[in-house]
Amino acid sequence: MAMEQDTGNDLSFQNLGMVYEARTGSVAALDGFSFDVRANEFITIVGPSGCGKSTLLQVTSGLQAPTSGKALLNGRSITGPSPDKAMVFQSFSLFPWKPVKQNIEFGLRVSGMSRAERDELVDYYIGVTGLTGFENHYPRQLSGGMQQRVAIARALAMRPRVLLMDEPFAALDAMNRTLMQEELVRIWSEHKPTVLFITHSVEEAVYMADKVLVMTKRPGRLKCTIDINAEIGCAHWRTQPIDEVLLVPKFQELRHRVWEEVRAEIEVNA
Amino acid sequence: MSGSFFTLSRFALVFAAWLFGWWAITWVLNVNPTFLPPPTTVFERLATMATVSMGDGTLIVHILGSLKRFATGFALAVIIGIPLGFAMGYFKPINKLVTPIFEAIRPIPPIAWAPFAILWFGLNVGAQAFVILLAAMPPIIINAQLAIRMTDGRLIDAARVFGAGPLRVLAEVALPSSIPLVFTGLRIGVANGWMALIAAELVAGDGSSTGLGYLILQGQRTLNADLSIAAMIVIGVIGALLDVSLNRLNRYFQGWTAQT
Numbered sequence: 102m103a104m105e106q107d108t109g110n111d112l113s114f115q116n117l118g119m120v121y122e123a124r125t126g127s128v129a130a131l132d133g134f135s136f137d138v139r140a141n142e143f144i145t146i147v148g149p150s151g152c153g154k155s156t157l158l159q160v161t162s163g164l165q166a167p168t169s170g171k172a173l174l175n176g177r178s179i180t181g182p183s184p185d186k187a188m189v190f191q192s193f194s195l196f197p198w199k200p201v202k203q204n205i206e207f208g209l210r211v212s213g214m215s216r217a218e219r220d221e222l223v224d225y226y227i228g229v230t231g232l233t234g235f236e237n238h239y240p241r242q243l244s245g246g247m248q249q250r251v252a253i254a255r256a257l258a259m260r261p262r263v264l265l266m267d268e269p270f271a272a273l274d275a276m277n278r279t280l281m282q283e284e285l286v287r288i289w290s291e292h293k294p295t296v297l298f299i300t301h302s303v304e305e306a307v308y309m310a311d312k313v314l315v316m317t318k319r320p321g322r323l324k325c326t327i328d329i330n331a332e333i334g335c336a337h338w339r340t341q342p343i344d345e346v347l348l349v350p351k352f353q354e355l356r357h358r359v360w361e362e363v364r365a366e367i368e369v370n371a
Numbered sequence: 372m373s374g375s376f377f378t379l380s381r382f383a384l385v386f387a388a389w390l391f392g393w394w395a396i397t398w399v400l401n402v403n404p405t406f407l408p409p410p411t412t413v414f415e416r417l418a419t420m421a422t423v424s425m426g427d428g429t430l431i432v433h434i435l436g437s438l439k440r441f442a443t444g445f446a447l448a449v450i451i452g453i454p455l456g457f458a459m460g461y462f463k464p465i466n467k468l469v470t471p472i473f474e475a476i477r478p479i480p481p482i483a484w485a486p487f488a489i490l491w492f493g494l495n496v497g498a499q500a501f502v503i504l505l506a507a508m509p510p511i512i513i514n515a516q517l518a519i520r521m522t523d524g525r526l527i528d529a530a531r532v533f534g535a536g537p538l539r540v541l542a543e544v545a546l547p548s549s550i551p552l553v554f555t556g557l558r559i560g561v562a563n564g565w566m567a568l569i570a571a572e573l574v575a576g577d578g579s580s581t582g583l584g585y586l587i588l589q590g591q592r593t594l595n596a597d598l599s600i601a602a603m604i605v606i607g608v609i610g611a612l613l614d615v616s617l618n619r620l621n622r623y624f625q626g627w628t629a630q631t
Contacts, residue, residue, distance in 0.1 A: 162532050181534050198547040207543075208533030259533070290521035 111175060111295045112138035112161065112263060118169035118320075121154050122328065130156040131167070132320035140262075141293040145306035146314045147359065148215045149367045153175045153321030158265045161297060162188050174263065184212050187256035191268040193248045195240040195255075202227070202236040212259075226254040229288055246277035248283075255287065264294040268301065279343050282308060286339045303360045308346055309339050313355075315362040325362055408597040416597040425598075426580030426589060427469045434605065436581030440496050444503025448560055452508040453553060456515025460549075461541055466516070473512065481506035481563075482570040499571040506567030507560035514556025518549030554621040561617055565610045583609075597609065 117134040118125050130153040138144055146154050160163040163181040172185065173178045189209065202223055209219045227233055230250040236340050240248050249269060255266055269285075271276045287307055289296060300306050308311045313327040330337060332355055338345050338346045346352050390410050397400065397409040404412060420430040427436075427475035459466040481502050530544050555597045572584020580589075583602045590599030 164528055164531060184534060186532070188529070188532045190529060192525050194523075194525045196526060196529075198545070207530070211539065255533070280621065286483040290566060300597055 106251050109141070110137040111140040112171040112297070113176075114157075114170070115162065115173070116170035116304045117157070117167050117172060119160065120168045122336075126216060129320035131322075133170070133322055134316075135170075136314065137299070138295055140317060143289065143296045143298065143309055144314060145298045145300055145310035145312075147300060147303060147306050147363055148186075148316030148321060148324070148362065149318045150301075150317045151319050152321060152366070153266055154316060154359075155323070157165070158267050158297060158299060161263065162186055162265055176371055184208065185260050185262040186265065187259040187261035187263075188265040188267065188342075189249070189252050189256050189269045191271050193240070193252045193272070195248055195251055195269075197240055200237045201232060201243075204240065204251055205258050207311065208259045222260075226258045229257070229291070230254040231284070236296050244277075244368050245273050246281060249273065249281065253285070253288070257292075260292065261294050264296045265291075266296065266298040268299050270305070273299065278302075278305075282343060285309070290340075301362060303356055304324055304343075304347075307356045307359055308343055309352065309353060311337075314361055315359060318366045324366065326341070327357065327359060378617045381504050405596055408600065412597045413600045415572070416595075416601045420598075420601060422588075424429070426432070426585060428581065428607070429544060433583055433586055433602075435580050436579070436585075437568060437572065437606075437608075439566065439584045440499045441503060441564060442581070444500035445561065445564045446509050447500065447504045448507035448511055449557070449566065449567065450506075452511035452556075452560070455551070455557070456512040456553075457479060457519055457541075457546070459512070460516040460519025473509070476505075477509050481567045482574060483575040488571075499568065501568050503564045507564030510559035510563060511553075511556040514552050514559070515549065518552035518556075519545050521552065522548050550624045551621065554617065554624065558614060558617050558621070561613050562610065565606075565613060569606055576596040 114134050114136045115154060118129070119131040121128050130151075134153070134157065146157065148154055156165070160167050161174075161179065162177050163186065165176060166180075181187075196207070199207070202256065205226060206219045206223045207224060214222075226235050230253055232247070232250055232254060232368060235243065235247065243251070249272075253269070270281050272311070273281060280303055298309065300308075307327075307329065310329050315324045316322065317324045333351060338349060338352060374404060394409050394411065397407055399406075408416075417430075422429060422430075427435070437523040455469065459469055460523075483501055484505055485498070491497040492501060492550055505546045526544050526548065530540050535543065569587070572582040583606050587599045588601035590596060590602065
């Protein structure tokens with residue numbers, strides 16, 4: 102009954118620090134990052150380049166251990182990758198020698214799930230992500246948008262507690278990007294995993310998030326949090342098409358406010 | 372299709388022009404055929420070789436004899452070289468252990484081993500296979516090692532996030548992604564090995580009177596330059612065919628590295 106670490110949150114970052122040792126000296130990517138994420142929250146993270154956003158996801162995924170502080174999932178220290186944390190990468194990172202279906206089922210197969218169970222889950226997420234008919238295509242035969250759908254399906258098929266997304270739409274063209282933003286919200290609302298979503302697009306951040314986190318320039322620390330739900334005060338706009346939301350004065354105001362916060366960090370850097 | 376046909380016919384045309392130049396030189400300067408025979412004599416010789424026995428048999432016997440030696444040495448180079456290269460690429464201690472001796476041996480021309488090869492294996496296929504092995508293996512090892520080391524870190528991360536351990540990363544990420552570079556190693560290895568074979572046949576016979584190298588020697592000993600040149604042509608054609616067929620095979624795997 103050791104509950105002393107349980108903060109009642111899904112994810113908890115406590116004074117997280119990461120220092121990289123390089124030949125030219127040490128670089129602090131994160132320094133004293135603290136934040137608590139509640140279950141089912143959609144968190145977007147913005148900040149200047151090199152502020153440690155990706156490092157934060159690497160630590161949360163268990164790919165890297167922090168050099169100081171703690172990252173907790175459901176009250177337990179994160180020590181490595183686990184099936185309850187899945188990730189979508191900016192570069193898609195699909196296995197080029199595996200067809201779509203085998204890419205999506207990779208994590209399930211590694212976890213030892215039976216073929217029948219795998220097939221059922223994979224088929225379901227192929228449908229959800231709009232990949233029906235492309236099961237046997239290789240990644241190179243698909244457009245960027247379709248490839249990222251495969252990567253999202255691969256992550257969702259794990260039915261993760263936490264979904265980590267590292268600039269997932271940065272490599273897509275503007276139109277595909279808009280479509281995928283709306284699609285992601287729709288797919289996410291079916292099971293509502295907790296999401297940490299890194300982006301360079303303030304508009305994307307404000308459109309999708311329950312909370313937007315703004316990080317300082319390196320070494321990254323939490324600068325401020327904007328609680329979008331509290332600001333809106335009624336139903337979240339992410340269920341509506343982006344082009345309509347862009348016209349909402351409150352959206353414009355929040356986008357402006359987040360941008361001002363990010364800009365201050367970039368200009369300090371310059 | 373018409374484009375490749377055009378390229379091919381232009382290639383044939385240029386080639387024919389060079390052959391004509393060769394013939395013109397021997398004819399205009401009235402060159403002694405034991406010094407440089409005209410192409411017509413060489414092609415006549417090629418035709419004769421296909422039916423008339425030289426040494427232990429007709430041309431096909433010599434080709435098969437050479438191919439057998441080559442295949443033995445090359446197969447050994449693949450069987451040893453690819454796993455060794457993979458191991459060197461994936462496990463640092465193995466790399467540190469093998470690299471010094473590998474780098475020490477690599478600059479020595481394979482044919483320099485011929486006397487030792489004969490000493491160790493006797494005048495038989497073993498000595499020649501050993502020389503071919505030494506010629507073909509270094510590029511195979513280097514490329515296999517490089518292929519593993521160049522595995523896309525982002526794909527390794529993806530595999531690890533989804534729960535893959537080191538062995539699964541090796542089997543499902545590093546090995547498949549290594550294939551195109553491994554093929555590059557094989558292509559260089561084939562070329563090196565094929566060249567070393569002829570050298571090995573020239574320096575270290577295997578006690579039989581077969582092989583394309585043997586035919587070259589035979590031409591020299593009997594003052595039949597046309598025989599030597601005919602054998603050289605066959606060697607060149609087979610070397611090119613080996614390269615083309617490996618390249619065809621390689622193309623199948625090219626998409627595997629086409630990054631997104």
